[in-house]
Amino acid sequence: MSVYVDYAATTPFDKKILEEVVDNAENFGNPSSIHRIGKNAKADLQNYRRKIAECINAKPNEIILTSGATEANNLAIKGIAKGHANPHFITTDIEHASVRNTYQDLSEEYDVTFLSAKENGQIDAEELKNSLKDNTVLVSVMMVNNETGSMQPVFEIAEVLKAHGALFHVDAVQGFGHMDVDVENLGADLLTLSGHKIYGPKGIGLLYLKEGIKLSAQITGGSHELSRRAGTENIMWIQAFSLAMEKAKAHRSKRTIKEMQMKERFINELIEKKIPFEVNGDVNNQTSHIVNVYFDWTEAEFLLTALDMAGIFVSAGSACNAGTVQPSHVIRSMYDDEERALKSIRFSFSHLMAEEDITEIAAQLEIIYNRLNKREMI
Numbered sequence: 001m002s003v004y005v006d007y008a009a010t011t012p013f014d015k016k017i018l019e020e021v022v023d024n025a026e027n028f029g030n031p032s033s034i035h036r037i038g039k040n041a042k043a044d045l046q047n048y049r050r051k052i053a054e055c056i057n058a059k060p061n062e063i064i065l066t067s068g069a070t071e072a073n074n075l076a077i078k079g080i081a082k083g084h085a086n087p088h089f090i091t092t093d094i095e096h097a098s099v100r101n102t103y104q105d106l107s108e109e110y111d112v113t114f115l116s117a118k119e120n121g122q123i124d125a126e127e128l129k130n131s132l133k134d135n136t137v138l139v140s141v142m143m144v145n146n147e148t149g150s151m152q153p154v155f156e157i158a159e160v161l162k163a164h165g166a167l168f169h170v171d172a173v174q175g176f177g178h179m180d181v182d183v184e185n186l187g188a189d190l191l192t193l194s195g196h197k198i199y200g201p202k203g204i205g206l207l208y209l210k211e212g213i214k215l216s217a218q219i220t221g222g223s224h225e226l227s228r229r230a231g232t233e234n235i236m237w238i239q240a241f242s243l244a245m246e247k248a249k250a251h252r253s254k255r256t257i258k259e260m261q262m263k264e265r266f267i268n269e270l271i272e273k274k275i276p277f278e279v280n281g282d283v284n285n286q287t288s289h290i291v292n293v294y295f296d297w298t299e300a301e302f303l304l305t306a307l308d309m310a311g312i313f314v315s316a317g318s319a320c321n322a323g324t325v326q327p328s329h330v331i332r333s334m335y336d337d338e339e340r341a342l343k344s345i346r347f348s349f350s351h352l353m354a355e356e357d358i359t360e361i362a363a364q365l366e367i368i369y370n371r372l373n374k375r376e377m378i
């Protein structure tokens with residue numbers, strides 16, 4: 001038996017959605033062609049874009065389709081930066097690498113403030129407020145942290161920024177499908193989503209850009225996506241993305257209840273089996289599908305390998321450090337503790353999992369723990 005418990009890294013592509021996309025493959029035209037074949041494709045594209053926009057309460061012309069959230073985050077940050085002479089930016093040091101490293105690059109040229117997280121996993125909205133300068137043009141704070149599941153105070157931040165005038169960019173990749181993502185309600189000016197975190201395909205995502213905000217294209221060419229992202233539209237994946245978004249939204253409460261059950265059961269099994277652990281951050285302020293656990297009795301690198309051999313597939317921190325186990329920058333930011341950052345593991349759950357999966361994960365963890373600590377099986 002093996003168990004995948006790394007759904008924050010990626011989710012399996014929903015086969016029903018894939019089938020629907022394949023069924024529509026005859027409509028293969030280029031939406032930019034002016035003949036009927038092109039116009040048919042364009043009609044489809046407009047339909048998908050409208051559905052996508054509706055899912056986050058946006059207008060179709062506010063949706064820029066991209067190759068994923070990484071590109072969307074790059075476009076948001078660099079696209080806003082380019083229009084300003086002497087800008088200041090605020091972000092956090094718990095952002096996904098696609099935000100953090102983009103700002104790291106920008107910081108060689110521009111003034112960038114990186115806020116760290118508190119032990120509860122959140123950044124402090126008051127500290128953010130105090131970091132604002134007259135020339136602050138853009139603030140990037142994620143909705144839900146991908147390593148700890150900690151929800152960030154995005155509503156509070158939006159309020160603060162409304163009074164100041166700086167734009168608000170929210171990476172909502174780990175929020176959508178688990179909580180309501182409504183751009184109006186949230187007060188976001190720019191917002192990022194990804195297809196493969198919500199049972200859609202890899203290689204598709206979007207940037208929501210509020211009407212009227214100027215953004216400089218980072219991929220130039222034709223006038224696709226209202227000249228903000230050139231290149232022939234990936235119509236099949238855009239269709240799949242729209243279907244995955246609609247489904248994630250329609251089934252959100254059912255899915256999150258199941259995720260929460262899996263997560264709670266997992267925590268309870270660790271307690272029952274007397275495997276020492278601590279949850280990183282505040283478990284009461286986290287998304288339903290992620291828990292990050294500190295095991296002081298072993299390094300994450302060892303545990304990941306042992307679990308992998310036992311058929312349990314998890315991550316230490318984010319998947320984005322390409323196969324290497326680095327101390328988690330998120331745990332480090334929260335606790336300022338290198339050892340804890342090296343001994344923490346993320347488990348991320350899905351409505352597709354069953355109770356037996358949780359039992360299996362706990363059983364394998366117990367075997368590894370006992371072996372390491374020469375503890376007799378209870």
Ligand SMILES: *Cc1c(COP(=O)(O)O)cnc(C)c1O
Binds near residue numbers: 205
């Ligand atoms: C996965 C993830 C991304 C990157 O999305 P891609 O579509 O894989 O580029 C960005 N932000 C967060 C929070 C993520 O979890």
